Amino acid sequence: MKKSFILLFAVLVITHFSAQAQKFAYVDTEYILEQVPEYKSAQKKLDLMAEDWQKDLEKQKTNIERLRKELQAEQVLLSDELRKKKEEEITELEKAMKDFQKQKFGYEGELFKKRQELIKPIQDKVFDAVMKVAKESALDFIFDKSSELTMLYTNAKYDRSDDVLEEMGITVTNNNQNNNDKK
Numbered sequence: 001m002k003k004s005f006i007l008l009f010a011v012l013v014i015t016h017f018s019a020q021a022q023k024f025a026y027v028d029t030e031y032i033l034e035q036v037p038e039y040k041s042a043q044k045k046l047d048l049m050a051e052d053w054q055k056d057l058e059k060q061k062t063n064i065e066r067l068r069k070e071l072q073a074e075q076v077l078l079s080d081e082l083r084k085k086k087e088e089e090i091t092e093l094e095k096a097m098k099d100f101q102k103q104k105f106g107y108e109g110e111l112f113k114k115r116q117e118l119i120k121p122i123q124d125k126v127f128d129a130v131m132k133v134a135k136e137s138a139l140d141f142i143f144d145k146s147s148e149l150t151m152l153y154t155n156a157k158y159d160r161s162d163d164v165l166e167e168m169g170i171t172v173t174n175n176n177q178n179n180n181d182k183k
Contacts, residue, residue, distance in 0.1 A: 023139045025160045030146035032126055032161050035170055042118035050111055053104040060097040064090060129167035133160050 033039045071078075071086050078086070104110050134142050142160065165172055 023137070024141040024143070025134075025137065025139050025158045026143040026145050027130055027159070027161045027164055028145040029126060032164055033122070035165055035172055036122055036126075036168070039119070039122045042122065045118060046111065046115055049114060050105070053100075053111070057097065057101055057104075060093065060100065064093050064097065067093070125168055126164065129164045130160075132167050133163045137163075 067086070067090050071083070071090065075083060102109060106112070130142055133139070137160070139160075145159075162172060
């Protein structure tokens with residue numbers, strides 16, 4: 001019994017000192033990306049592309065709705081064969097619209113691919129800078145404040161976001177976010 005108590009005590013002491021030795025920090029990638037000019041430019045391009053495609057979708061939708069109203073208005077005057085032909089035409093247009101939407105906005109669609117092309121290199125630069133800051137500061141963990149991870153409280157002295165920006169060669173002139181946190 002005494003041996004198991006001593007063993008348990010030793011394990012707790014070792015665990016305590018191991019936990020004490022670990023160093024951690026956090027970054028706010030959303031804040032970091034907002035400071036990167038290339039990110040703003042890429043995001044603007046993506047927004048314009050999405051807006052244009054959304055306008056095309058709205059035109060297609062309006063056209064389909066117009067054809068449906070015309071069919072309803074003419075339905076009593078049309079033969080069954082002509083009515084079916086117009087219904088098939090509307091169905092084909094709806095299918096084309098859904099295909100267009102999937103092609104542009106769907107998973108692995110053009111917007112997704114363009115986002116990968118424009119944003120991924122910037123995210124990779126941020127990740128590389130985070131890794132370099134972690135190594136230079138001998139940190140064991142760096143959390144992302146802007147991710148799904150819930151951080152109920154953060155002490156600004158552990159925020160390394162500006163260090164990451166500095167590592168990327170970006171100078172922040174108006175740092176309201178971090179200055180407010182550190183007060």
